[in-house]
Amino acid sequence: MISTNYIKLLMMSFFILVLTFSCKNESKTATTPNSNNVGTEATEKQGQAFIADDGSTPNVLQIAIGSPDHTTLVAAVQAAQLENALVNAGPLMVFAPTNEAFAALPAGTVEDLLKPENKDALANILKFHVTAGNYSKDFLMKFKKLGQANDQNTTVEVKGEDVFVGGAKIIASIPAGNGIVHVVDKVMLPPSE
Amino acid sequence: MKRNTYLVLGLLGFAALLTSCGNGNQGKGSSGALNSSNAEKVYVAPGEHDEFYAFMSGGYSGNLTVYGLPSGRMFKEIPVFSQFPTSGYGYSEETKPMLNTSFGFVPWDDSHHPDISQTNGELDGRWIFINGNNTPRIARIDLQTFETAEIIEVPNSAGNHSSSFITENTEYVVAGTRFSVPVPQADMPIKDYKGNFKGALSFISVDPEDGRMDIKFQILMPGFNYDLSHPGRGKSHGWFFFTTYNTEEANTLLEVNASQNDKDFIAAINWKKIEEYVNNGGGTKMPANYAHNVYSDETHTATSTMVKEVLTVDPTKIPGAVFFLPTPKSPHGCDVDPSGEYIIGNGKLSADLTVHSFDKMIAAIEGKKFDGEAYGIPILKFEDVLAGTVKSGGLGPLHTEFDGEGNAYTTFFISSEVVMWKLGTWEVIDRKPTYYSVGHLMIPGGNSRKPFGKYVVAMNKITKDRYLPTGPELEHSAQLYDISGGKMELIYDFPTHGEPHYAAGIPAELLAPKSKKFYKLADNKHPYATLGAADAKVVREGKDVHIYMSTIRSHFTPDNIEGVKVGDKVYFHITNQEQDFDVPHGFAVIGANTSELLVMPGQTKTIIWEPKQVGVWPFYCTDFCSALHQEMQGYVRVSPASSNIELSWSLGD
Numbered sequence: 137m138i139s140t141n142y143i144k145l146l147m148m149s150f151f152i153l154v155l156t157f158s159c160k161n162e163s164k165t166a167t168t169p170n171s172n173n174v175g176t177e178a179t180e181k182q183g184q185a186f187i188a189d190d191g192s193t194p195n196v197l198q199i200a201i202g203s204p205d206h207t208t209l210v211a212a213v214q215a216a217q218l219e220n221a222l223v224n225a226g227p228l229m230v231f232a233p234t235n236e237a238f239a240a241l242p243a244g245t246v247e248d249l250l251k252p253e254n255k256d257a258l259a260n261i262l263k264f265h266v267t268a269g270n271y272s273k274d275f276l277m278k279f280k281k282l283g284q285a286n287d288q289n290t291t292v293e294v295k296g297e298d299v300f301v302g303g304a305k306i307i308a309s310i311p312a313g314n315g316i317v318h319v320v321d322k323v324m325l326p327p328s329e
Numbered sequence: 330m331k332r333n334t335y336l337v338l339g340l341l342g343f344a345a346l347l348t349s350c351g352n353g354n355q356g357k358g359s360s361g362a363l364n365s366s367n368a369e370k371v372y373v374a375p376g377e378h379d380e381f382y383a384f385m386s387g388g389y390s391g392n393l394t395v396y397g398l399p400s401g402r403m404f405k406e407i408p409v410f411s412q413f414p415t416s417g418y419g420y421s422e423e424t425k426p427m428l429n430t431s432f433g434f435v436p437w438d439d440s441h442h443p444d445i446s447q448t449n450g451e452l453d454g455r456w457i458f459i460n461g462n463n464t465p466r467i468a469r470i471d472l473q474t475f476e477t478a479e480i481i482e483v484p485n486s487a488g489n490h491s492s493s494f495i496t497e498n499t500e501y502v503v504a505g506t507r508f509s510v511p512v513p514q515a516d517m518p519i520k521d522y523k524g525n526f527k528g529a530l531s532f533i534s535v536d537p538e539d540g541r542m543d544i545k546f547q548i549l550m551p552g553f554n555y556d557l558s559h560p561g562r563g564k565s566h567g568w569f570f571f572t573t574y575n576t577e578e579a580n581t582l583l584e585v586n587a588s589q590n591d592k593d594f595i596a597a598i599n600w601k602k603i604e605e606y607v608n609n610g611g612g613t614k615m616p617a618n619y620a621h622n623v624y625s626d627e628t629h630t631a632t633s634t635m636v637k638e639v640l641t642v643d644p645t646k647i648p649g650a651v652f653f654l655p656t657p658k659s660p661h662g663c664d665v666d667p668s669g670e671y672i673i674g675n676g677k678l679s680a681d682l683t684v685h686s687f688d689k690m691i692a693a694i695e696g697k698k699f700d701g702e703a704y705g706i707p708i709l710k711f712e713d714v715l716a717g718t719v720k721s722g723g724l725g726p727l728h729t730e731f732d733g734e735g736n737a738y739t740t741f742f743i744s745s746e747v748v749m750w751k752l753g754t755w756e757v758i759d760r761k762p763t764y765y766s767v768g769h770l771m772i773p774g775g776n777s778r779k780p781f782g783k784y785v786v787a788m789n790k791i792t793k794d795r796y797l798p799t800g801p802e803l804e805h806s807a808q809l810y811d812i813s814g815g816k817m818e819l820i821y822d823f824p825t826h827g828e829p830h831y832a833a834g835i836p837a838e839l840l841a842p843k844s845k846k847f848y849k850l851a852d853n854k855h856p857y858a859t860l861g862a863a864d865a866k867v868v869r870e871g872k873d874v875h876i877y878m879s880t881i882r883s884h885f886t887p888d889n890i891e892g893v894k895v896g897d898k899v900y901f902h903i904t905n906q907e908q909d910f911d912v913p914h915g916f917a918v919i920g921a922n923t924s925e926l927l928v929m930p931g932q933t934k935t936i937i938w939e940p941k942q943v944g945v946w947p948f949y950c951t952d953f954c955s956a957l958h959q960e961m962q963g964y965v966r967v968s969p970a971s972s973n974i975e976l977s978w979s980l981g982d
Contacts, residue, residue: 183745184765187794221724221744224766225791228743256722263724268678268743269584283588283658285724285743287680 185219193313196230197222200317208238208246215250216259221285226314227270229282231301233323241323260286264302264326270315273299273306288326370811371821373400378841381773381834383786384443384457385807387411388828391438393459393470398773398784398834399809401823409468409477410438410461412924418477420924422900422935423855424624426633430464430482431618439463442493442557442831445472446535450497450562450778454839456540458493458502465489466620467504467533469540473845474626481542482619484639485512485529485549491558491571491663495535497778501600502542503560504531505571509552509578512641513615522580526552529641530571532600541623546607546640548598548651551704552578554587555596557662557728562778563669565687567601570672574659576703587659588678592711594653594703595663595674597690602650603642611647612640627854629932645705652694653703655711656683662728666737666752667778671716675726675739682726682739684755686716717755721748727768728831730775732782732812740767740787747787747810749817759816763808765791772812773834781836785810785817788829795822805829846910848931855933857902862886867978874899874976880914880928881906882955884980885948888963892976895940895969901926901948904933915951918965925951940967 185197197219200206209232213219222228238246249258263286271279276299279292290302299306302324310317373379379397382404387394391411395404412419412428419428419436428434438461446456456478457470465486471478483489483504491505509526511517517525527549534545553573561568576593579586606612617639624631644651658676660683665672672685693713700710725743732738736758739748745766749759769788773781787810792803804824810817850860859865859879865886868875874897879886885903893899903916907930917925918938926934940946950961968974 182764183762184791184793189793220762224743224745226743259722263680268725271585279585283678285680287658 183220184223195223195314196226196228196312196317199310199312200230200232203232205234205236205319206232208235209233212238212246212250212258212262215252216255216262218259218262221263222266224314227268228312228315229267229269229271230312230315230317231265231267231304231306231320231324232317233265233304233320234307237304237320237322260326261323264288264290264324272316273309273318276301276306284326286326290324367811367818367820371399371401371809373397373402379837381781381784382837382840383771383773383832383834384445385771385788385825385829385832386440386443386459387826388441388830389439390827391440391461392827393440393443393457394826394829395475396823396825397837398786399821401807401809401821403826405475406826407470407475407477409459409470410435410440410466410480412436414924416927417924417934417936420936421926422937423628423630423933426631427477427480427622427624429622429633430466430620431484431635432464435464438466440468440830441490443833444493444495444502444776445833445835446499446540447495447497447777448499450566452774452777452779452835452839453499454835454843456499456535457833458495460489460492460504462489462492462507465492465504465506467493467502467542469502469535469542471540471626472840473843475844476624476626478540478624478626479542480620480622481533481544482621483529483531483533483544484617484619485510485527485547485615485641486531491530491555494558494560494569494776496560496569496600497562497566499535499537501532501545502535503558503569504533505555505558506530507554507556509554512549513617519580522552523578524552526578528553528555530555530569530596530598532603542621544619544636544639546603546612546642548603548642548644550596550644550651551576551706553593554583556660559663559665559672559776561665561669561687562667565665565669565672567599568687569598569600570663570665571596571598572656572660572663572674573653574661592655592657593659594708595656595660595672595685596706597652597654597672598644599650603644603647606647606650607640607642612642614638615641625854626848627852629848629853629855629934649694651706652690653706653708654685654690654714655700655708656685657681662726662739664729664731664737664776667731667733667780669778671752673729673737673739675729677725677727677742679726680721680724682719682721682729682750684716684719684752685714689716690714717753719748719750719755719757721750721757723748723760728770730770730772730785731780732772732775732785733780734782736782736812738770738772738785738812738817740770742766742768742790745789747785747817749812761810761817761819763787763789764795764806764822765789765793767808769829769831771832771834773836775834781834783811783813784834785812786832786834788825788832790828792824796824847908847912848929850904850906850908850931853904853931853933855902855904857900857935858933859886859902859904862906862980865978865980867892867976869976872897876901876978878903879906880904880916880950880961882912883950883957883961885950885961885963886980887978888980889966889982890963890978891966891968892974893940893965893967894972894974895943895967897940899938899940899965900935901938902933902935903928905930907931912954913952914954914961916948917951918948919946927952940965943967943969 488507490507723741
């Protein structure tokens with residue numbers, strides 16, 4: 137779906153370029169009020185996240201995209217345009233709340249966060265689910281706290297065999313090409329400062 | 330949303346059609362992704378020259394590459410810390426001493442941060458310095474010859490990373506250790522690191538006349554990791570700033586253990602104060618052993634001298650010389666703006682940039698407002714020195730450069746972008762993606778008092794799909810942004826060689842007129858030079874055979890040599906007689922276990938050949954020098970060790 141739109145966009149851009157170039161001798165491209173919008177739109181779907189690569193070990197984003205239990209998370213990442221931040225060399229540790237975890241939030245919360253005007257707030261929450269690092273659940277037991285990508289800290293608690301990060305329990309872990317995805321049962325809400 | 334986009338695009342296309350075939354009388358200030366003039370901005374027509382030279386470190390190649398901007402054309406690779414097949418650097422007898430160290434001959438290093446010499450805080454284009462990271466050394470490259478002129482080893486250092494940055498009159502080139510180590514080195518348990526290891530920050534003086542380097546003093550700092558550094562300039566001239574991490578002093582699993590403290594430090598060093606202290610007899614001379622290698626353009630030969638002593642300084646003995654500025658999240662880049670007021674620490678695990686104020690730092694020092702100390706070094710209060718925080722919205726800031734127009738540009742590794750922001754207001758003005766995972770960036774003169782703020786070059790670590798796939802190993806990718814319009818516009822990308830950790834750029838007009846075209850044969854003081862074909866000869870000294878050989882288009886003198894025996898050590902000393910720009914000659918002899926040579930006009934270069942088999946063996950010129958290049962050849966007759974054949978040589982007999 138994304139790629140189809142992207143191709144359409146590219147084709148349209150190309151069409152315009154052809155028109156623009158067609159009379160190059162006489163022309164300097166005109167400034168139009170919308171040209172910046174076009175530039176922004178064109179860059180949104182560029183970057184490492186949009187490279188076709190079926191051969192490499194899936195990265196944390198690809199793992200999330202491939203999981204039927206994480207469609208809400210993926211939609212949120214896309215709405216916040218954080219795709220490219222999740223595909224770099226890392227290492228990245230992503231705490232991935234399930235659809236159920238999102239559904240447990242007060243009614244209307246997710247819908248609100250997905251609104252364009254709340255993009256920054258959404259990005260902040262999502263970045264609170266990302267650590268620069270790559271630690272297994274067992275190794276995480278050594279930690280008391282983790283520094284998250286939104287610049288806030290979160291807690292690590294061990295209860296018996298279970299590890300809770302920011303109050304959310306790790307229920308599964310999937311190693312990724314650029315880190316690890318820990319599936320968690322709750323959405324971790326950043327502490328208010 | 331999408332539908333709107335298509336509508337906008339459609340309308341825009343229509344508008345473009347209307348305007349682009351108009352009367353050719355458009356306004357200025359065009360911008361945006363549809364700008365068709367990007368190609369023109371980077372196009373340097375055949376025979377035209379680029380506006381800037383960009384010197385990019387080679388990273389794991391150990392060398393330095395030279396590119397043109399805006400074209401992205403690579404002009405040269407300058408061998409520095411690694412043997413180089415193209416010219417025989419590090420293989421020829423004359424250049425082997427350049428790679429000598431206290432560890433013996435080191436054929437390959439990791440080169441990092443080039444910096445061009447300055448006068449009054451502006452680029453003067455005399456030399457460029459670069460650090461060898463692995464076996465700690467600093468090199469000076471002469472920008473008249475684009476050759477490595479000098480390499481000095483740095484003792485008591487390990488992982489020479491916060492280097493090689495220069496003060497604003499090139500008084501010093503500074504080399505800081507990344508790894509703290511026992512000083513002096515000692516056999517001790519690794520776990521006893523904390524409190525016992527030291528981090529040496531070395532101030533290497535540069536002779537204002539000939540550029541000759543000398544370690545003036547080393548400051549033995551607490552055992553942190555010293556990551557990057559930059560000099561104060563303008564009002565902060567006389568100070569030097571180093572980012573630190575691992576102030577926890579962990580010796581294992583640093584990715585966890587070095588991230589425990591919320592803040593590490595930027596170390597502010599008043600080097601003028603320390604210079605005064607050592608000039609008055611302060612400091613402790615300590616036994617050491619490090620190589621100082623100097624190349625001479627007259628003898629075309631390098632010499633390596635071992636130095637046995639270094640002057641060390643205990644910073645706690647000099648009140649007011651060193652302070653710590655708390656800086657969040659394991660700061661990496663440490664950059665100072667052109668005015669010298671702002672010191673920027675990029676917390677690499679953070680979203681934000683921390684900007685310290687030099688004026689506030691001085692006020693806090695004068696007011697003695699300290700927040701404790703670390704190993705006797707006063708810590709200033711974060712709030713007292715903080716000028717501002719850039720809320721970037723990016724992830725993983727690494728390095729910052731300046732355009733001289735009040736703007737700063739910071740790379741973000743994790744979010745793969747360059748963010749442009751305003752000094753003083755800390756507002757983000759623009760951001761552009763990079764392809765992909767950017768490390769360093771460079772604006773020509775971007776770390777001086779006078780940047781040339783026309784282009785930003787982003788040096789990306791990852792290439793992925795930017796070019797045709799050529800196997801698992803890909804050249805890194807650089808991206809060129811035009812910043813002349815008050816925003817960033819991506820106009821070009823090009824591959825770079827090795828891994829550029831930082832670069833330094835300078836207007837070509839400051840270098841090109843001074844470039845040396847060839848070496849004067851009359852000035853050649855090489856002990857084995859052949860200054861004219863009449864002087865060519867072969868001399869036996871026991872088992873050593875010295876062949877004094879000259880080259881000119883298109884023959885060697887001599888080209889027939891007899892009387893060489895199995896077991897001899899044959900020295901080919903080749904002197905290029907040409908006195909003409911860009912006419913090198915090459916030399917290769919069959920079965921050479923050393924290398925080939927490339928000899929510049931007026932130069933003498935030497936390789937050793939140890940023939941192991943009887944026979945008549947050819948040698949030839951490897952550089953297509955002339956129309957009769959293929960005729961430029963000769964033979965050496967090699968006889969058995971017991972042979973009585975007299976040594977003889979000839980040309981055209």
